[in-house]
Amino acid sequence: MRLYVSEGNPQCLKVLAAFELSGAQCEVEAVSHEECIVPFLGHSKLPALLLDNGNFLFSSNVICRYLLTSGGDETSTAVGQWLEWETLDLQPVALHALRLAVLQDKKSEALESLRPSLSYIERSLQKTGKTFLTSDELSAADVVLWGTLYPLLSEPMLLTAVDFKALTAWFQRVGSFPACKKASDGTFKGHGLQSLKSYLQRQPTNSTQATRATTD
Amino acid sequence: MAEAALKELASLEKYLGLKKTNKYSTKGERKVPVLQTKDGQDIVGLVTIACHLVKAAKQEQLLGRTREESAVVQQWLEYRIVQLGAPGAKEESRSTLRDLNEYLEDKVYFGGDFLSLADILMYYGLHSCMVDLTVQDREKFVNVSRWFSHIQQLPNVQQHLPRVHIMKNRIYTNVH
Numbered sequence: 001m002r003l004y005v006s007e008g009n010p011q012c013l014k015v016l017a018a019f020e021l022s023g024a025q026c027e028v029e030a031v032s033h034e035e036c037i038v039p040f041l042g043h044s045k046l047p048a049l050l051l052d053n054g055n056f057l058f059s060s061n062v063i064c065r066y067l068l069t070s071g072g073d074e075t076s077t078a079v080g081q082w083l084e085w086e087t088l089d090l091q092p093v094a095l096h097a098l099r100l101a102v103l104q105d106k107k108s109e110a111l112e113s114l115r116p117s118l119s120y121i122e123r124s125l126q127k128t129g130k131t132f133l134t135s136d137e138l139s140a141a142d143v144v145l146w147g148t149l150y151p152l153l154s155e156p157m158l159l160t161a162v163d164f165k166a167l168t169a170w171f172q173r174v175g176s177f178p179a180c181k182k183a184s185d186g187t188f189k190g191h192g193l194q195s196l197k198s199y200l201q202r203q204p205t206n207s208t209q210a211t212r213a214t215t216d
Numbered sequence: 217m218a219e220a221a222l223k224e225l226a227s228l229e230k231y232l233g234l235k236k237t238n239k240y241s242t243k244g245e246r247k248v249p250v251l252q253t254k255d256g257q258d259i260v261g262l263v264t265i266a267c268h269l270v271k272a273a274k275q276e277q278l279l280g281r282t283r284e285e286s287a288v289v290q291q292w293l294e295y296r297i298v299q300l301g302a303p304g305a306k307e308e309s310r311s312t313l314r315d316l317n318e319y320l321e322d323k324v325y326f327g328g329d330f331l332s333l334a335d336i337l338m339y340y341g342l343h344s345c346m347v348d349l350t351v352q353d354r355e356k357f358v359n360v361s362r363w364f365s366h367i368q369q370l371p372n373v374q375q376h377l378p379r380v381h382i383m384k385n386r387i388y389t390n391v392h
Contacts, residue, residue, distance in 0.1 A: 039318070040315055040318035040319040040321075041315050041318075042311055042314055042315055042318075043311075051284055051287070052284075053284050055284065055287075055288050055328075057287055057288070057291050058291065059291060059294050059295075061294065062287055062290050062291045062294055063287075065287070065290060066283065066284075066287040066290075076267075077259060077264060077267070077268050077271075080261075080263065080264045080267055081259065081260055081261055081264040084260075084261035084262075084263050084264050084294075084297070085260070085261065087294060087297070087298060088246070088248075088261075088297060088298070088301075089246070
């Protein structure tokens with residue numbers, strides 16, 4: 001297996017954490033944001049994982065799920081549901097929030113745009129009363145959501161500004177796994193949100209996605 | 217969008233041979249499909265519900281037979297809802313077709329050599345786009361057309377959608 005990442009790409013964090021957690025052996029190659037690694041895609045899509053059978057996985061969520069699920073388990077519907085929500089709802093909102101926070105220095109606005117999504121996660125955690133999103137064990141769903149929220153919620157000011165107790169406890173619980181710590185330290189190298197700047201400047205804006213309502 | 221998703225799920229149920237006892241609704245501004253199961257739990261999202269139906273019909277082979285295969289199936293299911301299920305997807309449909317045409321160059325199905333749920337949902341998702349294509353474009357995206365024509369001829373796949381006519385012989389000779 002060979003994993004292609006680009007520096008300061010927020011989508012790479014969850015994949016690097018998933019690799020650490022799974023213990024899978026894999027070569028990691030850092031390339032530029034524009035590099036087209038996946039041969040059949042006409043645009044750059046990173047991170048990407050080249051499987052031993054020659055197939056490419058070109059979505060961070062699918063890579064995380066591949067690494068962290070043994071297949072056929074009972075929780076897969078619940079994990080799949082979180083991943084689908086994260087892909088279609090949380091990712092566009094989080095990207096919009098990152099833009100506000102990093103490129104325009106509007107951190108409180110960024111937090112407000114994220115609030116409905118955070119509230120959705122908070123309610124879900126409260127309802128199930130479980131340690132993690134789908135059960136009492138860490139799953140791909142936790143790693144994926146944590147990875148997307150990490151750049152925003154790890155800013156000390158932002159996490160204390162939201163009054164979501166279950167979410168805060170869950171976020172810190174996932175982040176305390178040595179694999180997640182190692183991945184986040186490696187991605188941000190002590191520079192916080194600013195390390196994402198060059199990546200965010202290269203992303204096309206899609207206002208319809210960003211302003212779309214996120215939850216019910 | 218919402219209605220299309222529900223029609224799609226109804227067609228999938230028929231394809232899988234499931235009895236029509238499931239109750240559906242939609243939620244949120246994006247009209248995400250929701251399946252209410254008999255034990256009172258909600259299953260939310262097109263792909264999540266579709267995977268659930270495949271398991272309920274005990275046709276797990278449609279989700280891939282190995283870990284690698286199921287990852288590839290999940291990859292194309294995600295591509296389907298991101299590229300073909302979002303508002304504005306129409307404008308991007310040419311670049312989507314270009315990517316799919318490249319990918320399918322040396323493949324019979326999205327999973328490679330086996331039929332999967334990715335083929336069925338991709339067929340539903342691409343249908344309106346294929347209807348709108350000119351004959352010349354159907355020839356340009358020749359691998360997608362070949363795959364599409366193959367899938368729509370499989371028993372019970374077509375369901376609610378009209379058949380798209382795809383020529384077997386090329387009429388434009390200089391198209392690349």
